[in-house]
Amino acid sequence: MSAPAEAVELNGVNVTQLTDTVGAIQGDPSIAQFRFRARTRWEGGGKSTTEIQGFHGANAEDTSRTEPFVLTGDEPPVLLGGNAGPNAVEAVLHALTSCLTVGFVYNAAAKGIAVRSLDFEIEGELDLHGFLGLSEDVRPGYDRIRIRYRVDADASDDEIEELCHYVQRTSPVLDIVRNPVKVTLARVH
């Protein structure tokens, strides 16, 4: 009886599990269907709390989180809030760069590229005329978002550029921000 093969890890990513996951999805595409969820409750003024815990994926309800993550949203005083947390458009910036982080690191691991450090600076420009209903010509959301990243990795500049292009093609949140997503709202009683 031979010992089980040891899992290959790179960048803190279990590459064996990554390869196994891809193989499993190729065998059964339904494994790839995920439904993520959150609940948000208004706390007064601009403040809200969001609880995130379960989700559906890999044909099962995930039970790995024993407690919900609790995120607080609020506005700064200049936007009539109490600074209990970052506001919603700031949360979008976090979502986008945390997604790009996972994309870079997982895909680098899959390609055998060791990453030593990776960080992002992100900035979004927003004109309040849209949110305040003062102009039909100004969109409520970001007019544009600029991201700068620094990476130190065992790869040539060309390899990093190729990786960055691949990450941009496959990043879930970058896709959500760059391209339209259908969103439906319904009131329940």
Place this chain on the structure above:
Amino acid sequence: MSAPAEAVELNGVNVTQLTDTVGAIQGDPSIAQFRFRARTRWEGGGKSTTEIQGFHGANAEDTSRTEPFVLTGDEPPVLLGGNAGPNAVEAVLHALTSCLTVGFVYNAAAKGIAVRSLDFEIEGELDLHGFLGLSEDVRPGYDRIRIRYRVDADASDDEIEELCHYVQRTSPVLDIVRNPVKVTLARVH
């Protein structure tokens, strides 16, 4: 000498400041230009931390936050992470419903509608074939997002419906998710 007029507050929102802000922007549109920022650092595996503190708005650098907000992103074990925080597409859900919360409550206050409670359930469907590069036909991000909300307020069903339509037209994050945003990435050394 008369006493200063007391600020009108509704739903925890300073309606006087809201009206004053709208008036100030109508007098000087540059006040409405905001630039929000974040910094994200990879922490190993799927984990990252984002710091959010300063931003530019109302023609000044905001200094109201004495410390940065720190958000942690990570993946659950089924997605090769350690559950140190919600993942990036879950953070999008929080951003969206926290934005709708502010939109509902601020606009209700502006219309004189008292809100007693407001909460949201949000769910997004995502097919991992896109992120994993297994299909060109599957988008990496959410295929669709469904939101259900409950509101208890001093308003008729028609007034709530009208408010909901207005909020959807003016919500920054709903606009970001529903419509394309230009995003640029640049590597710096």
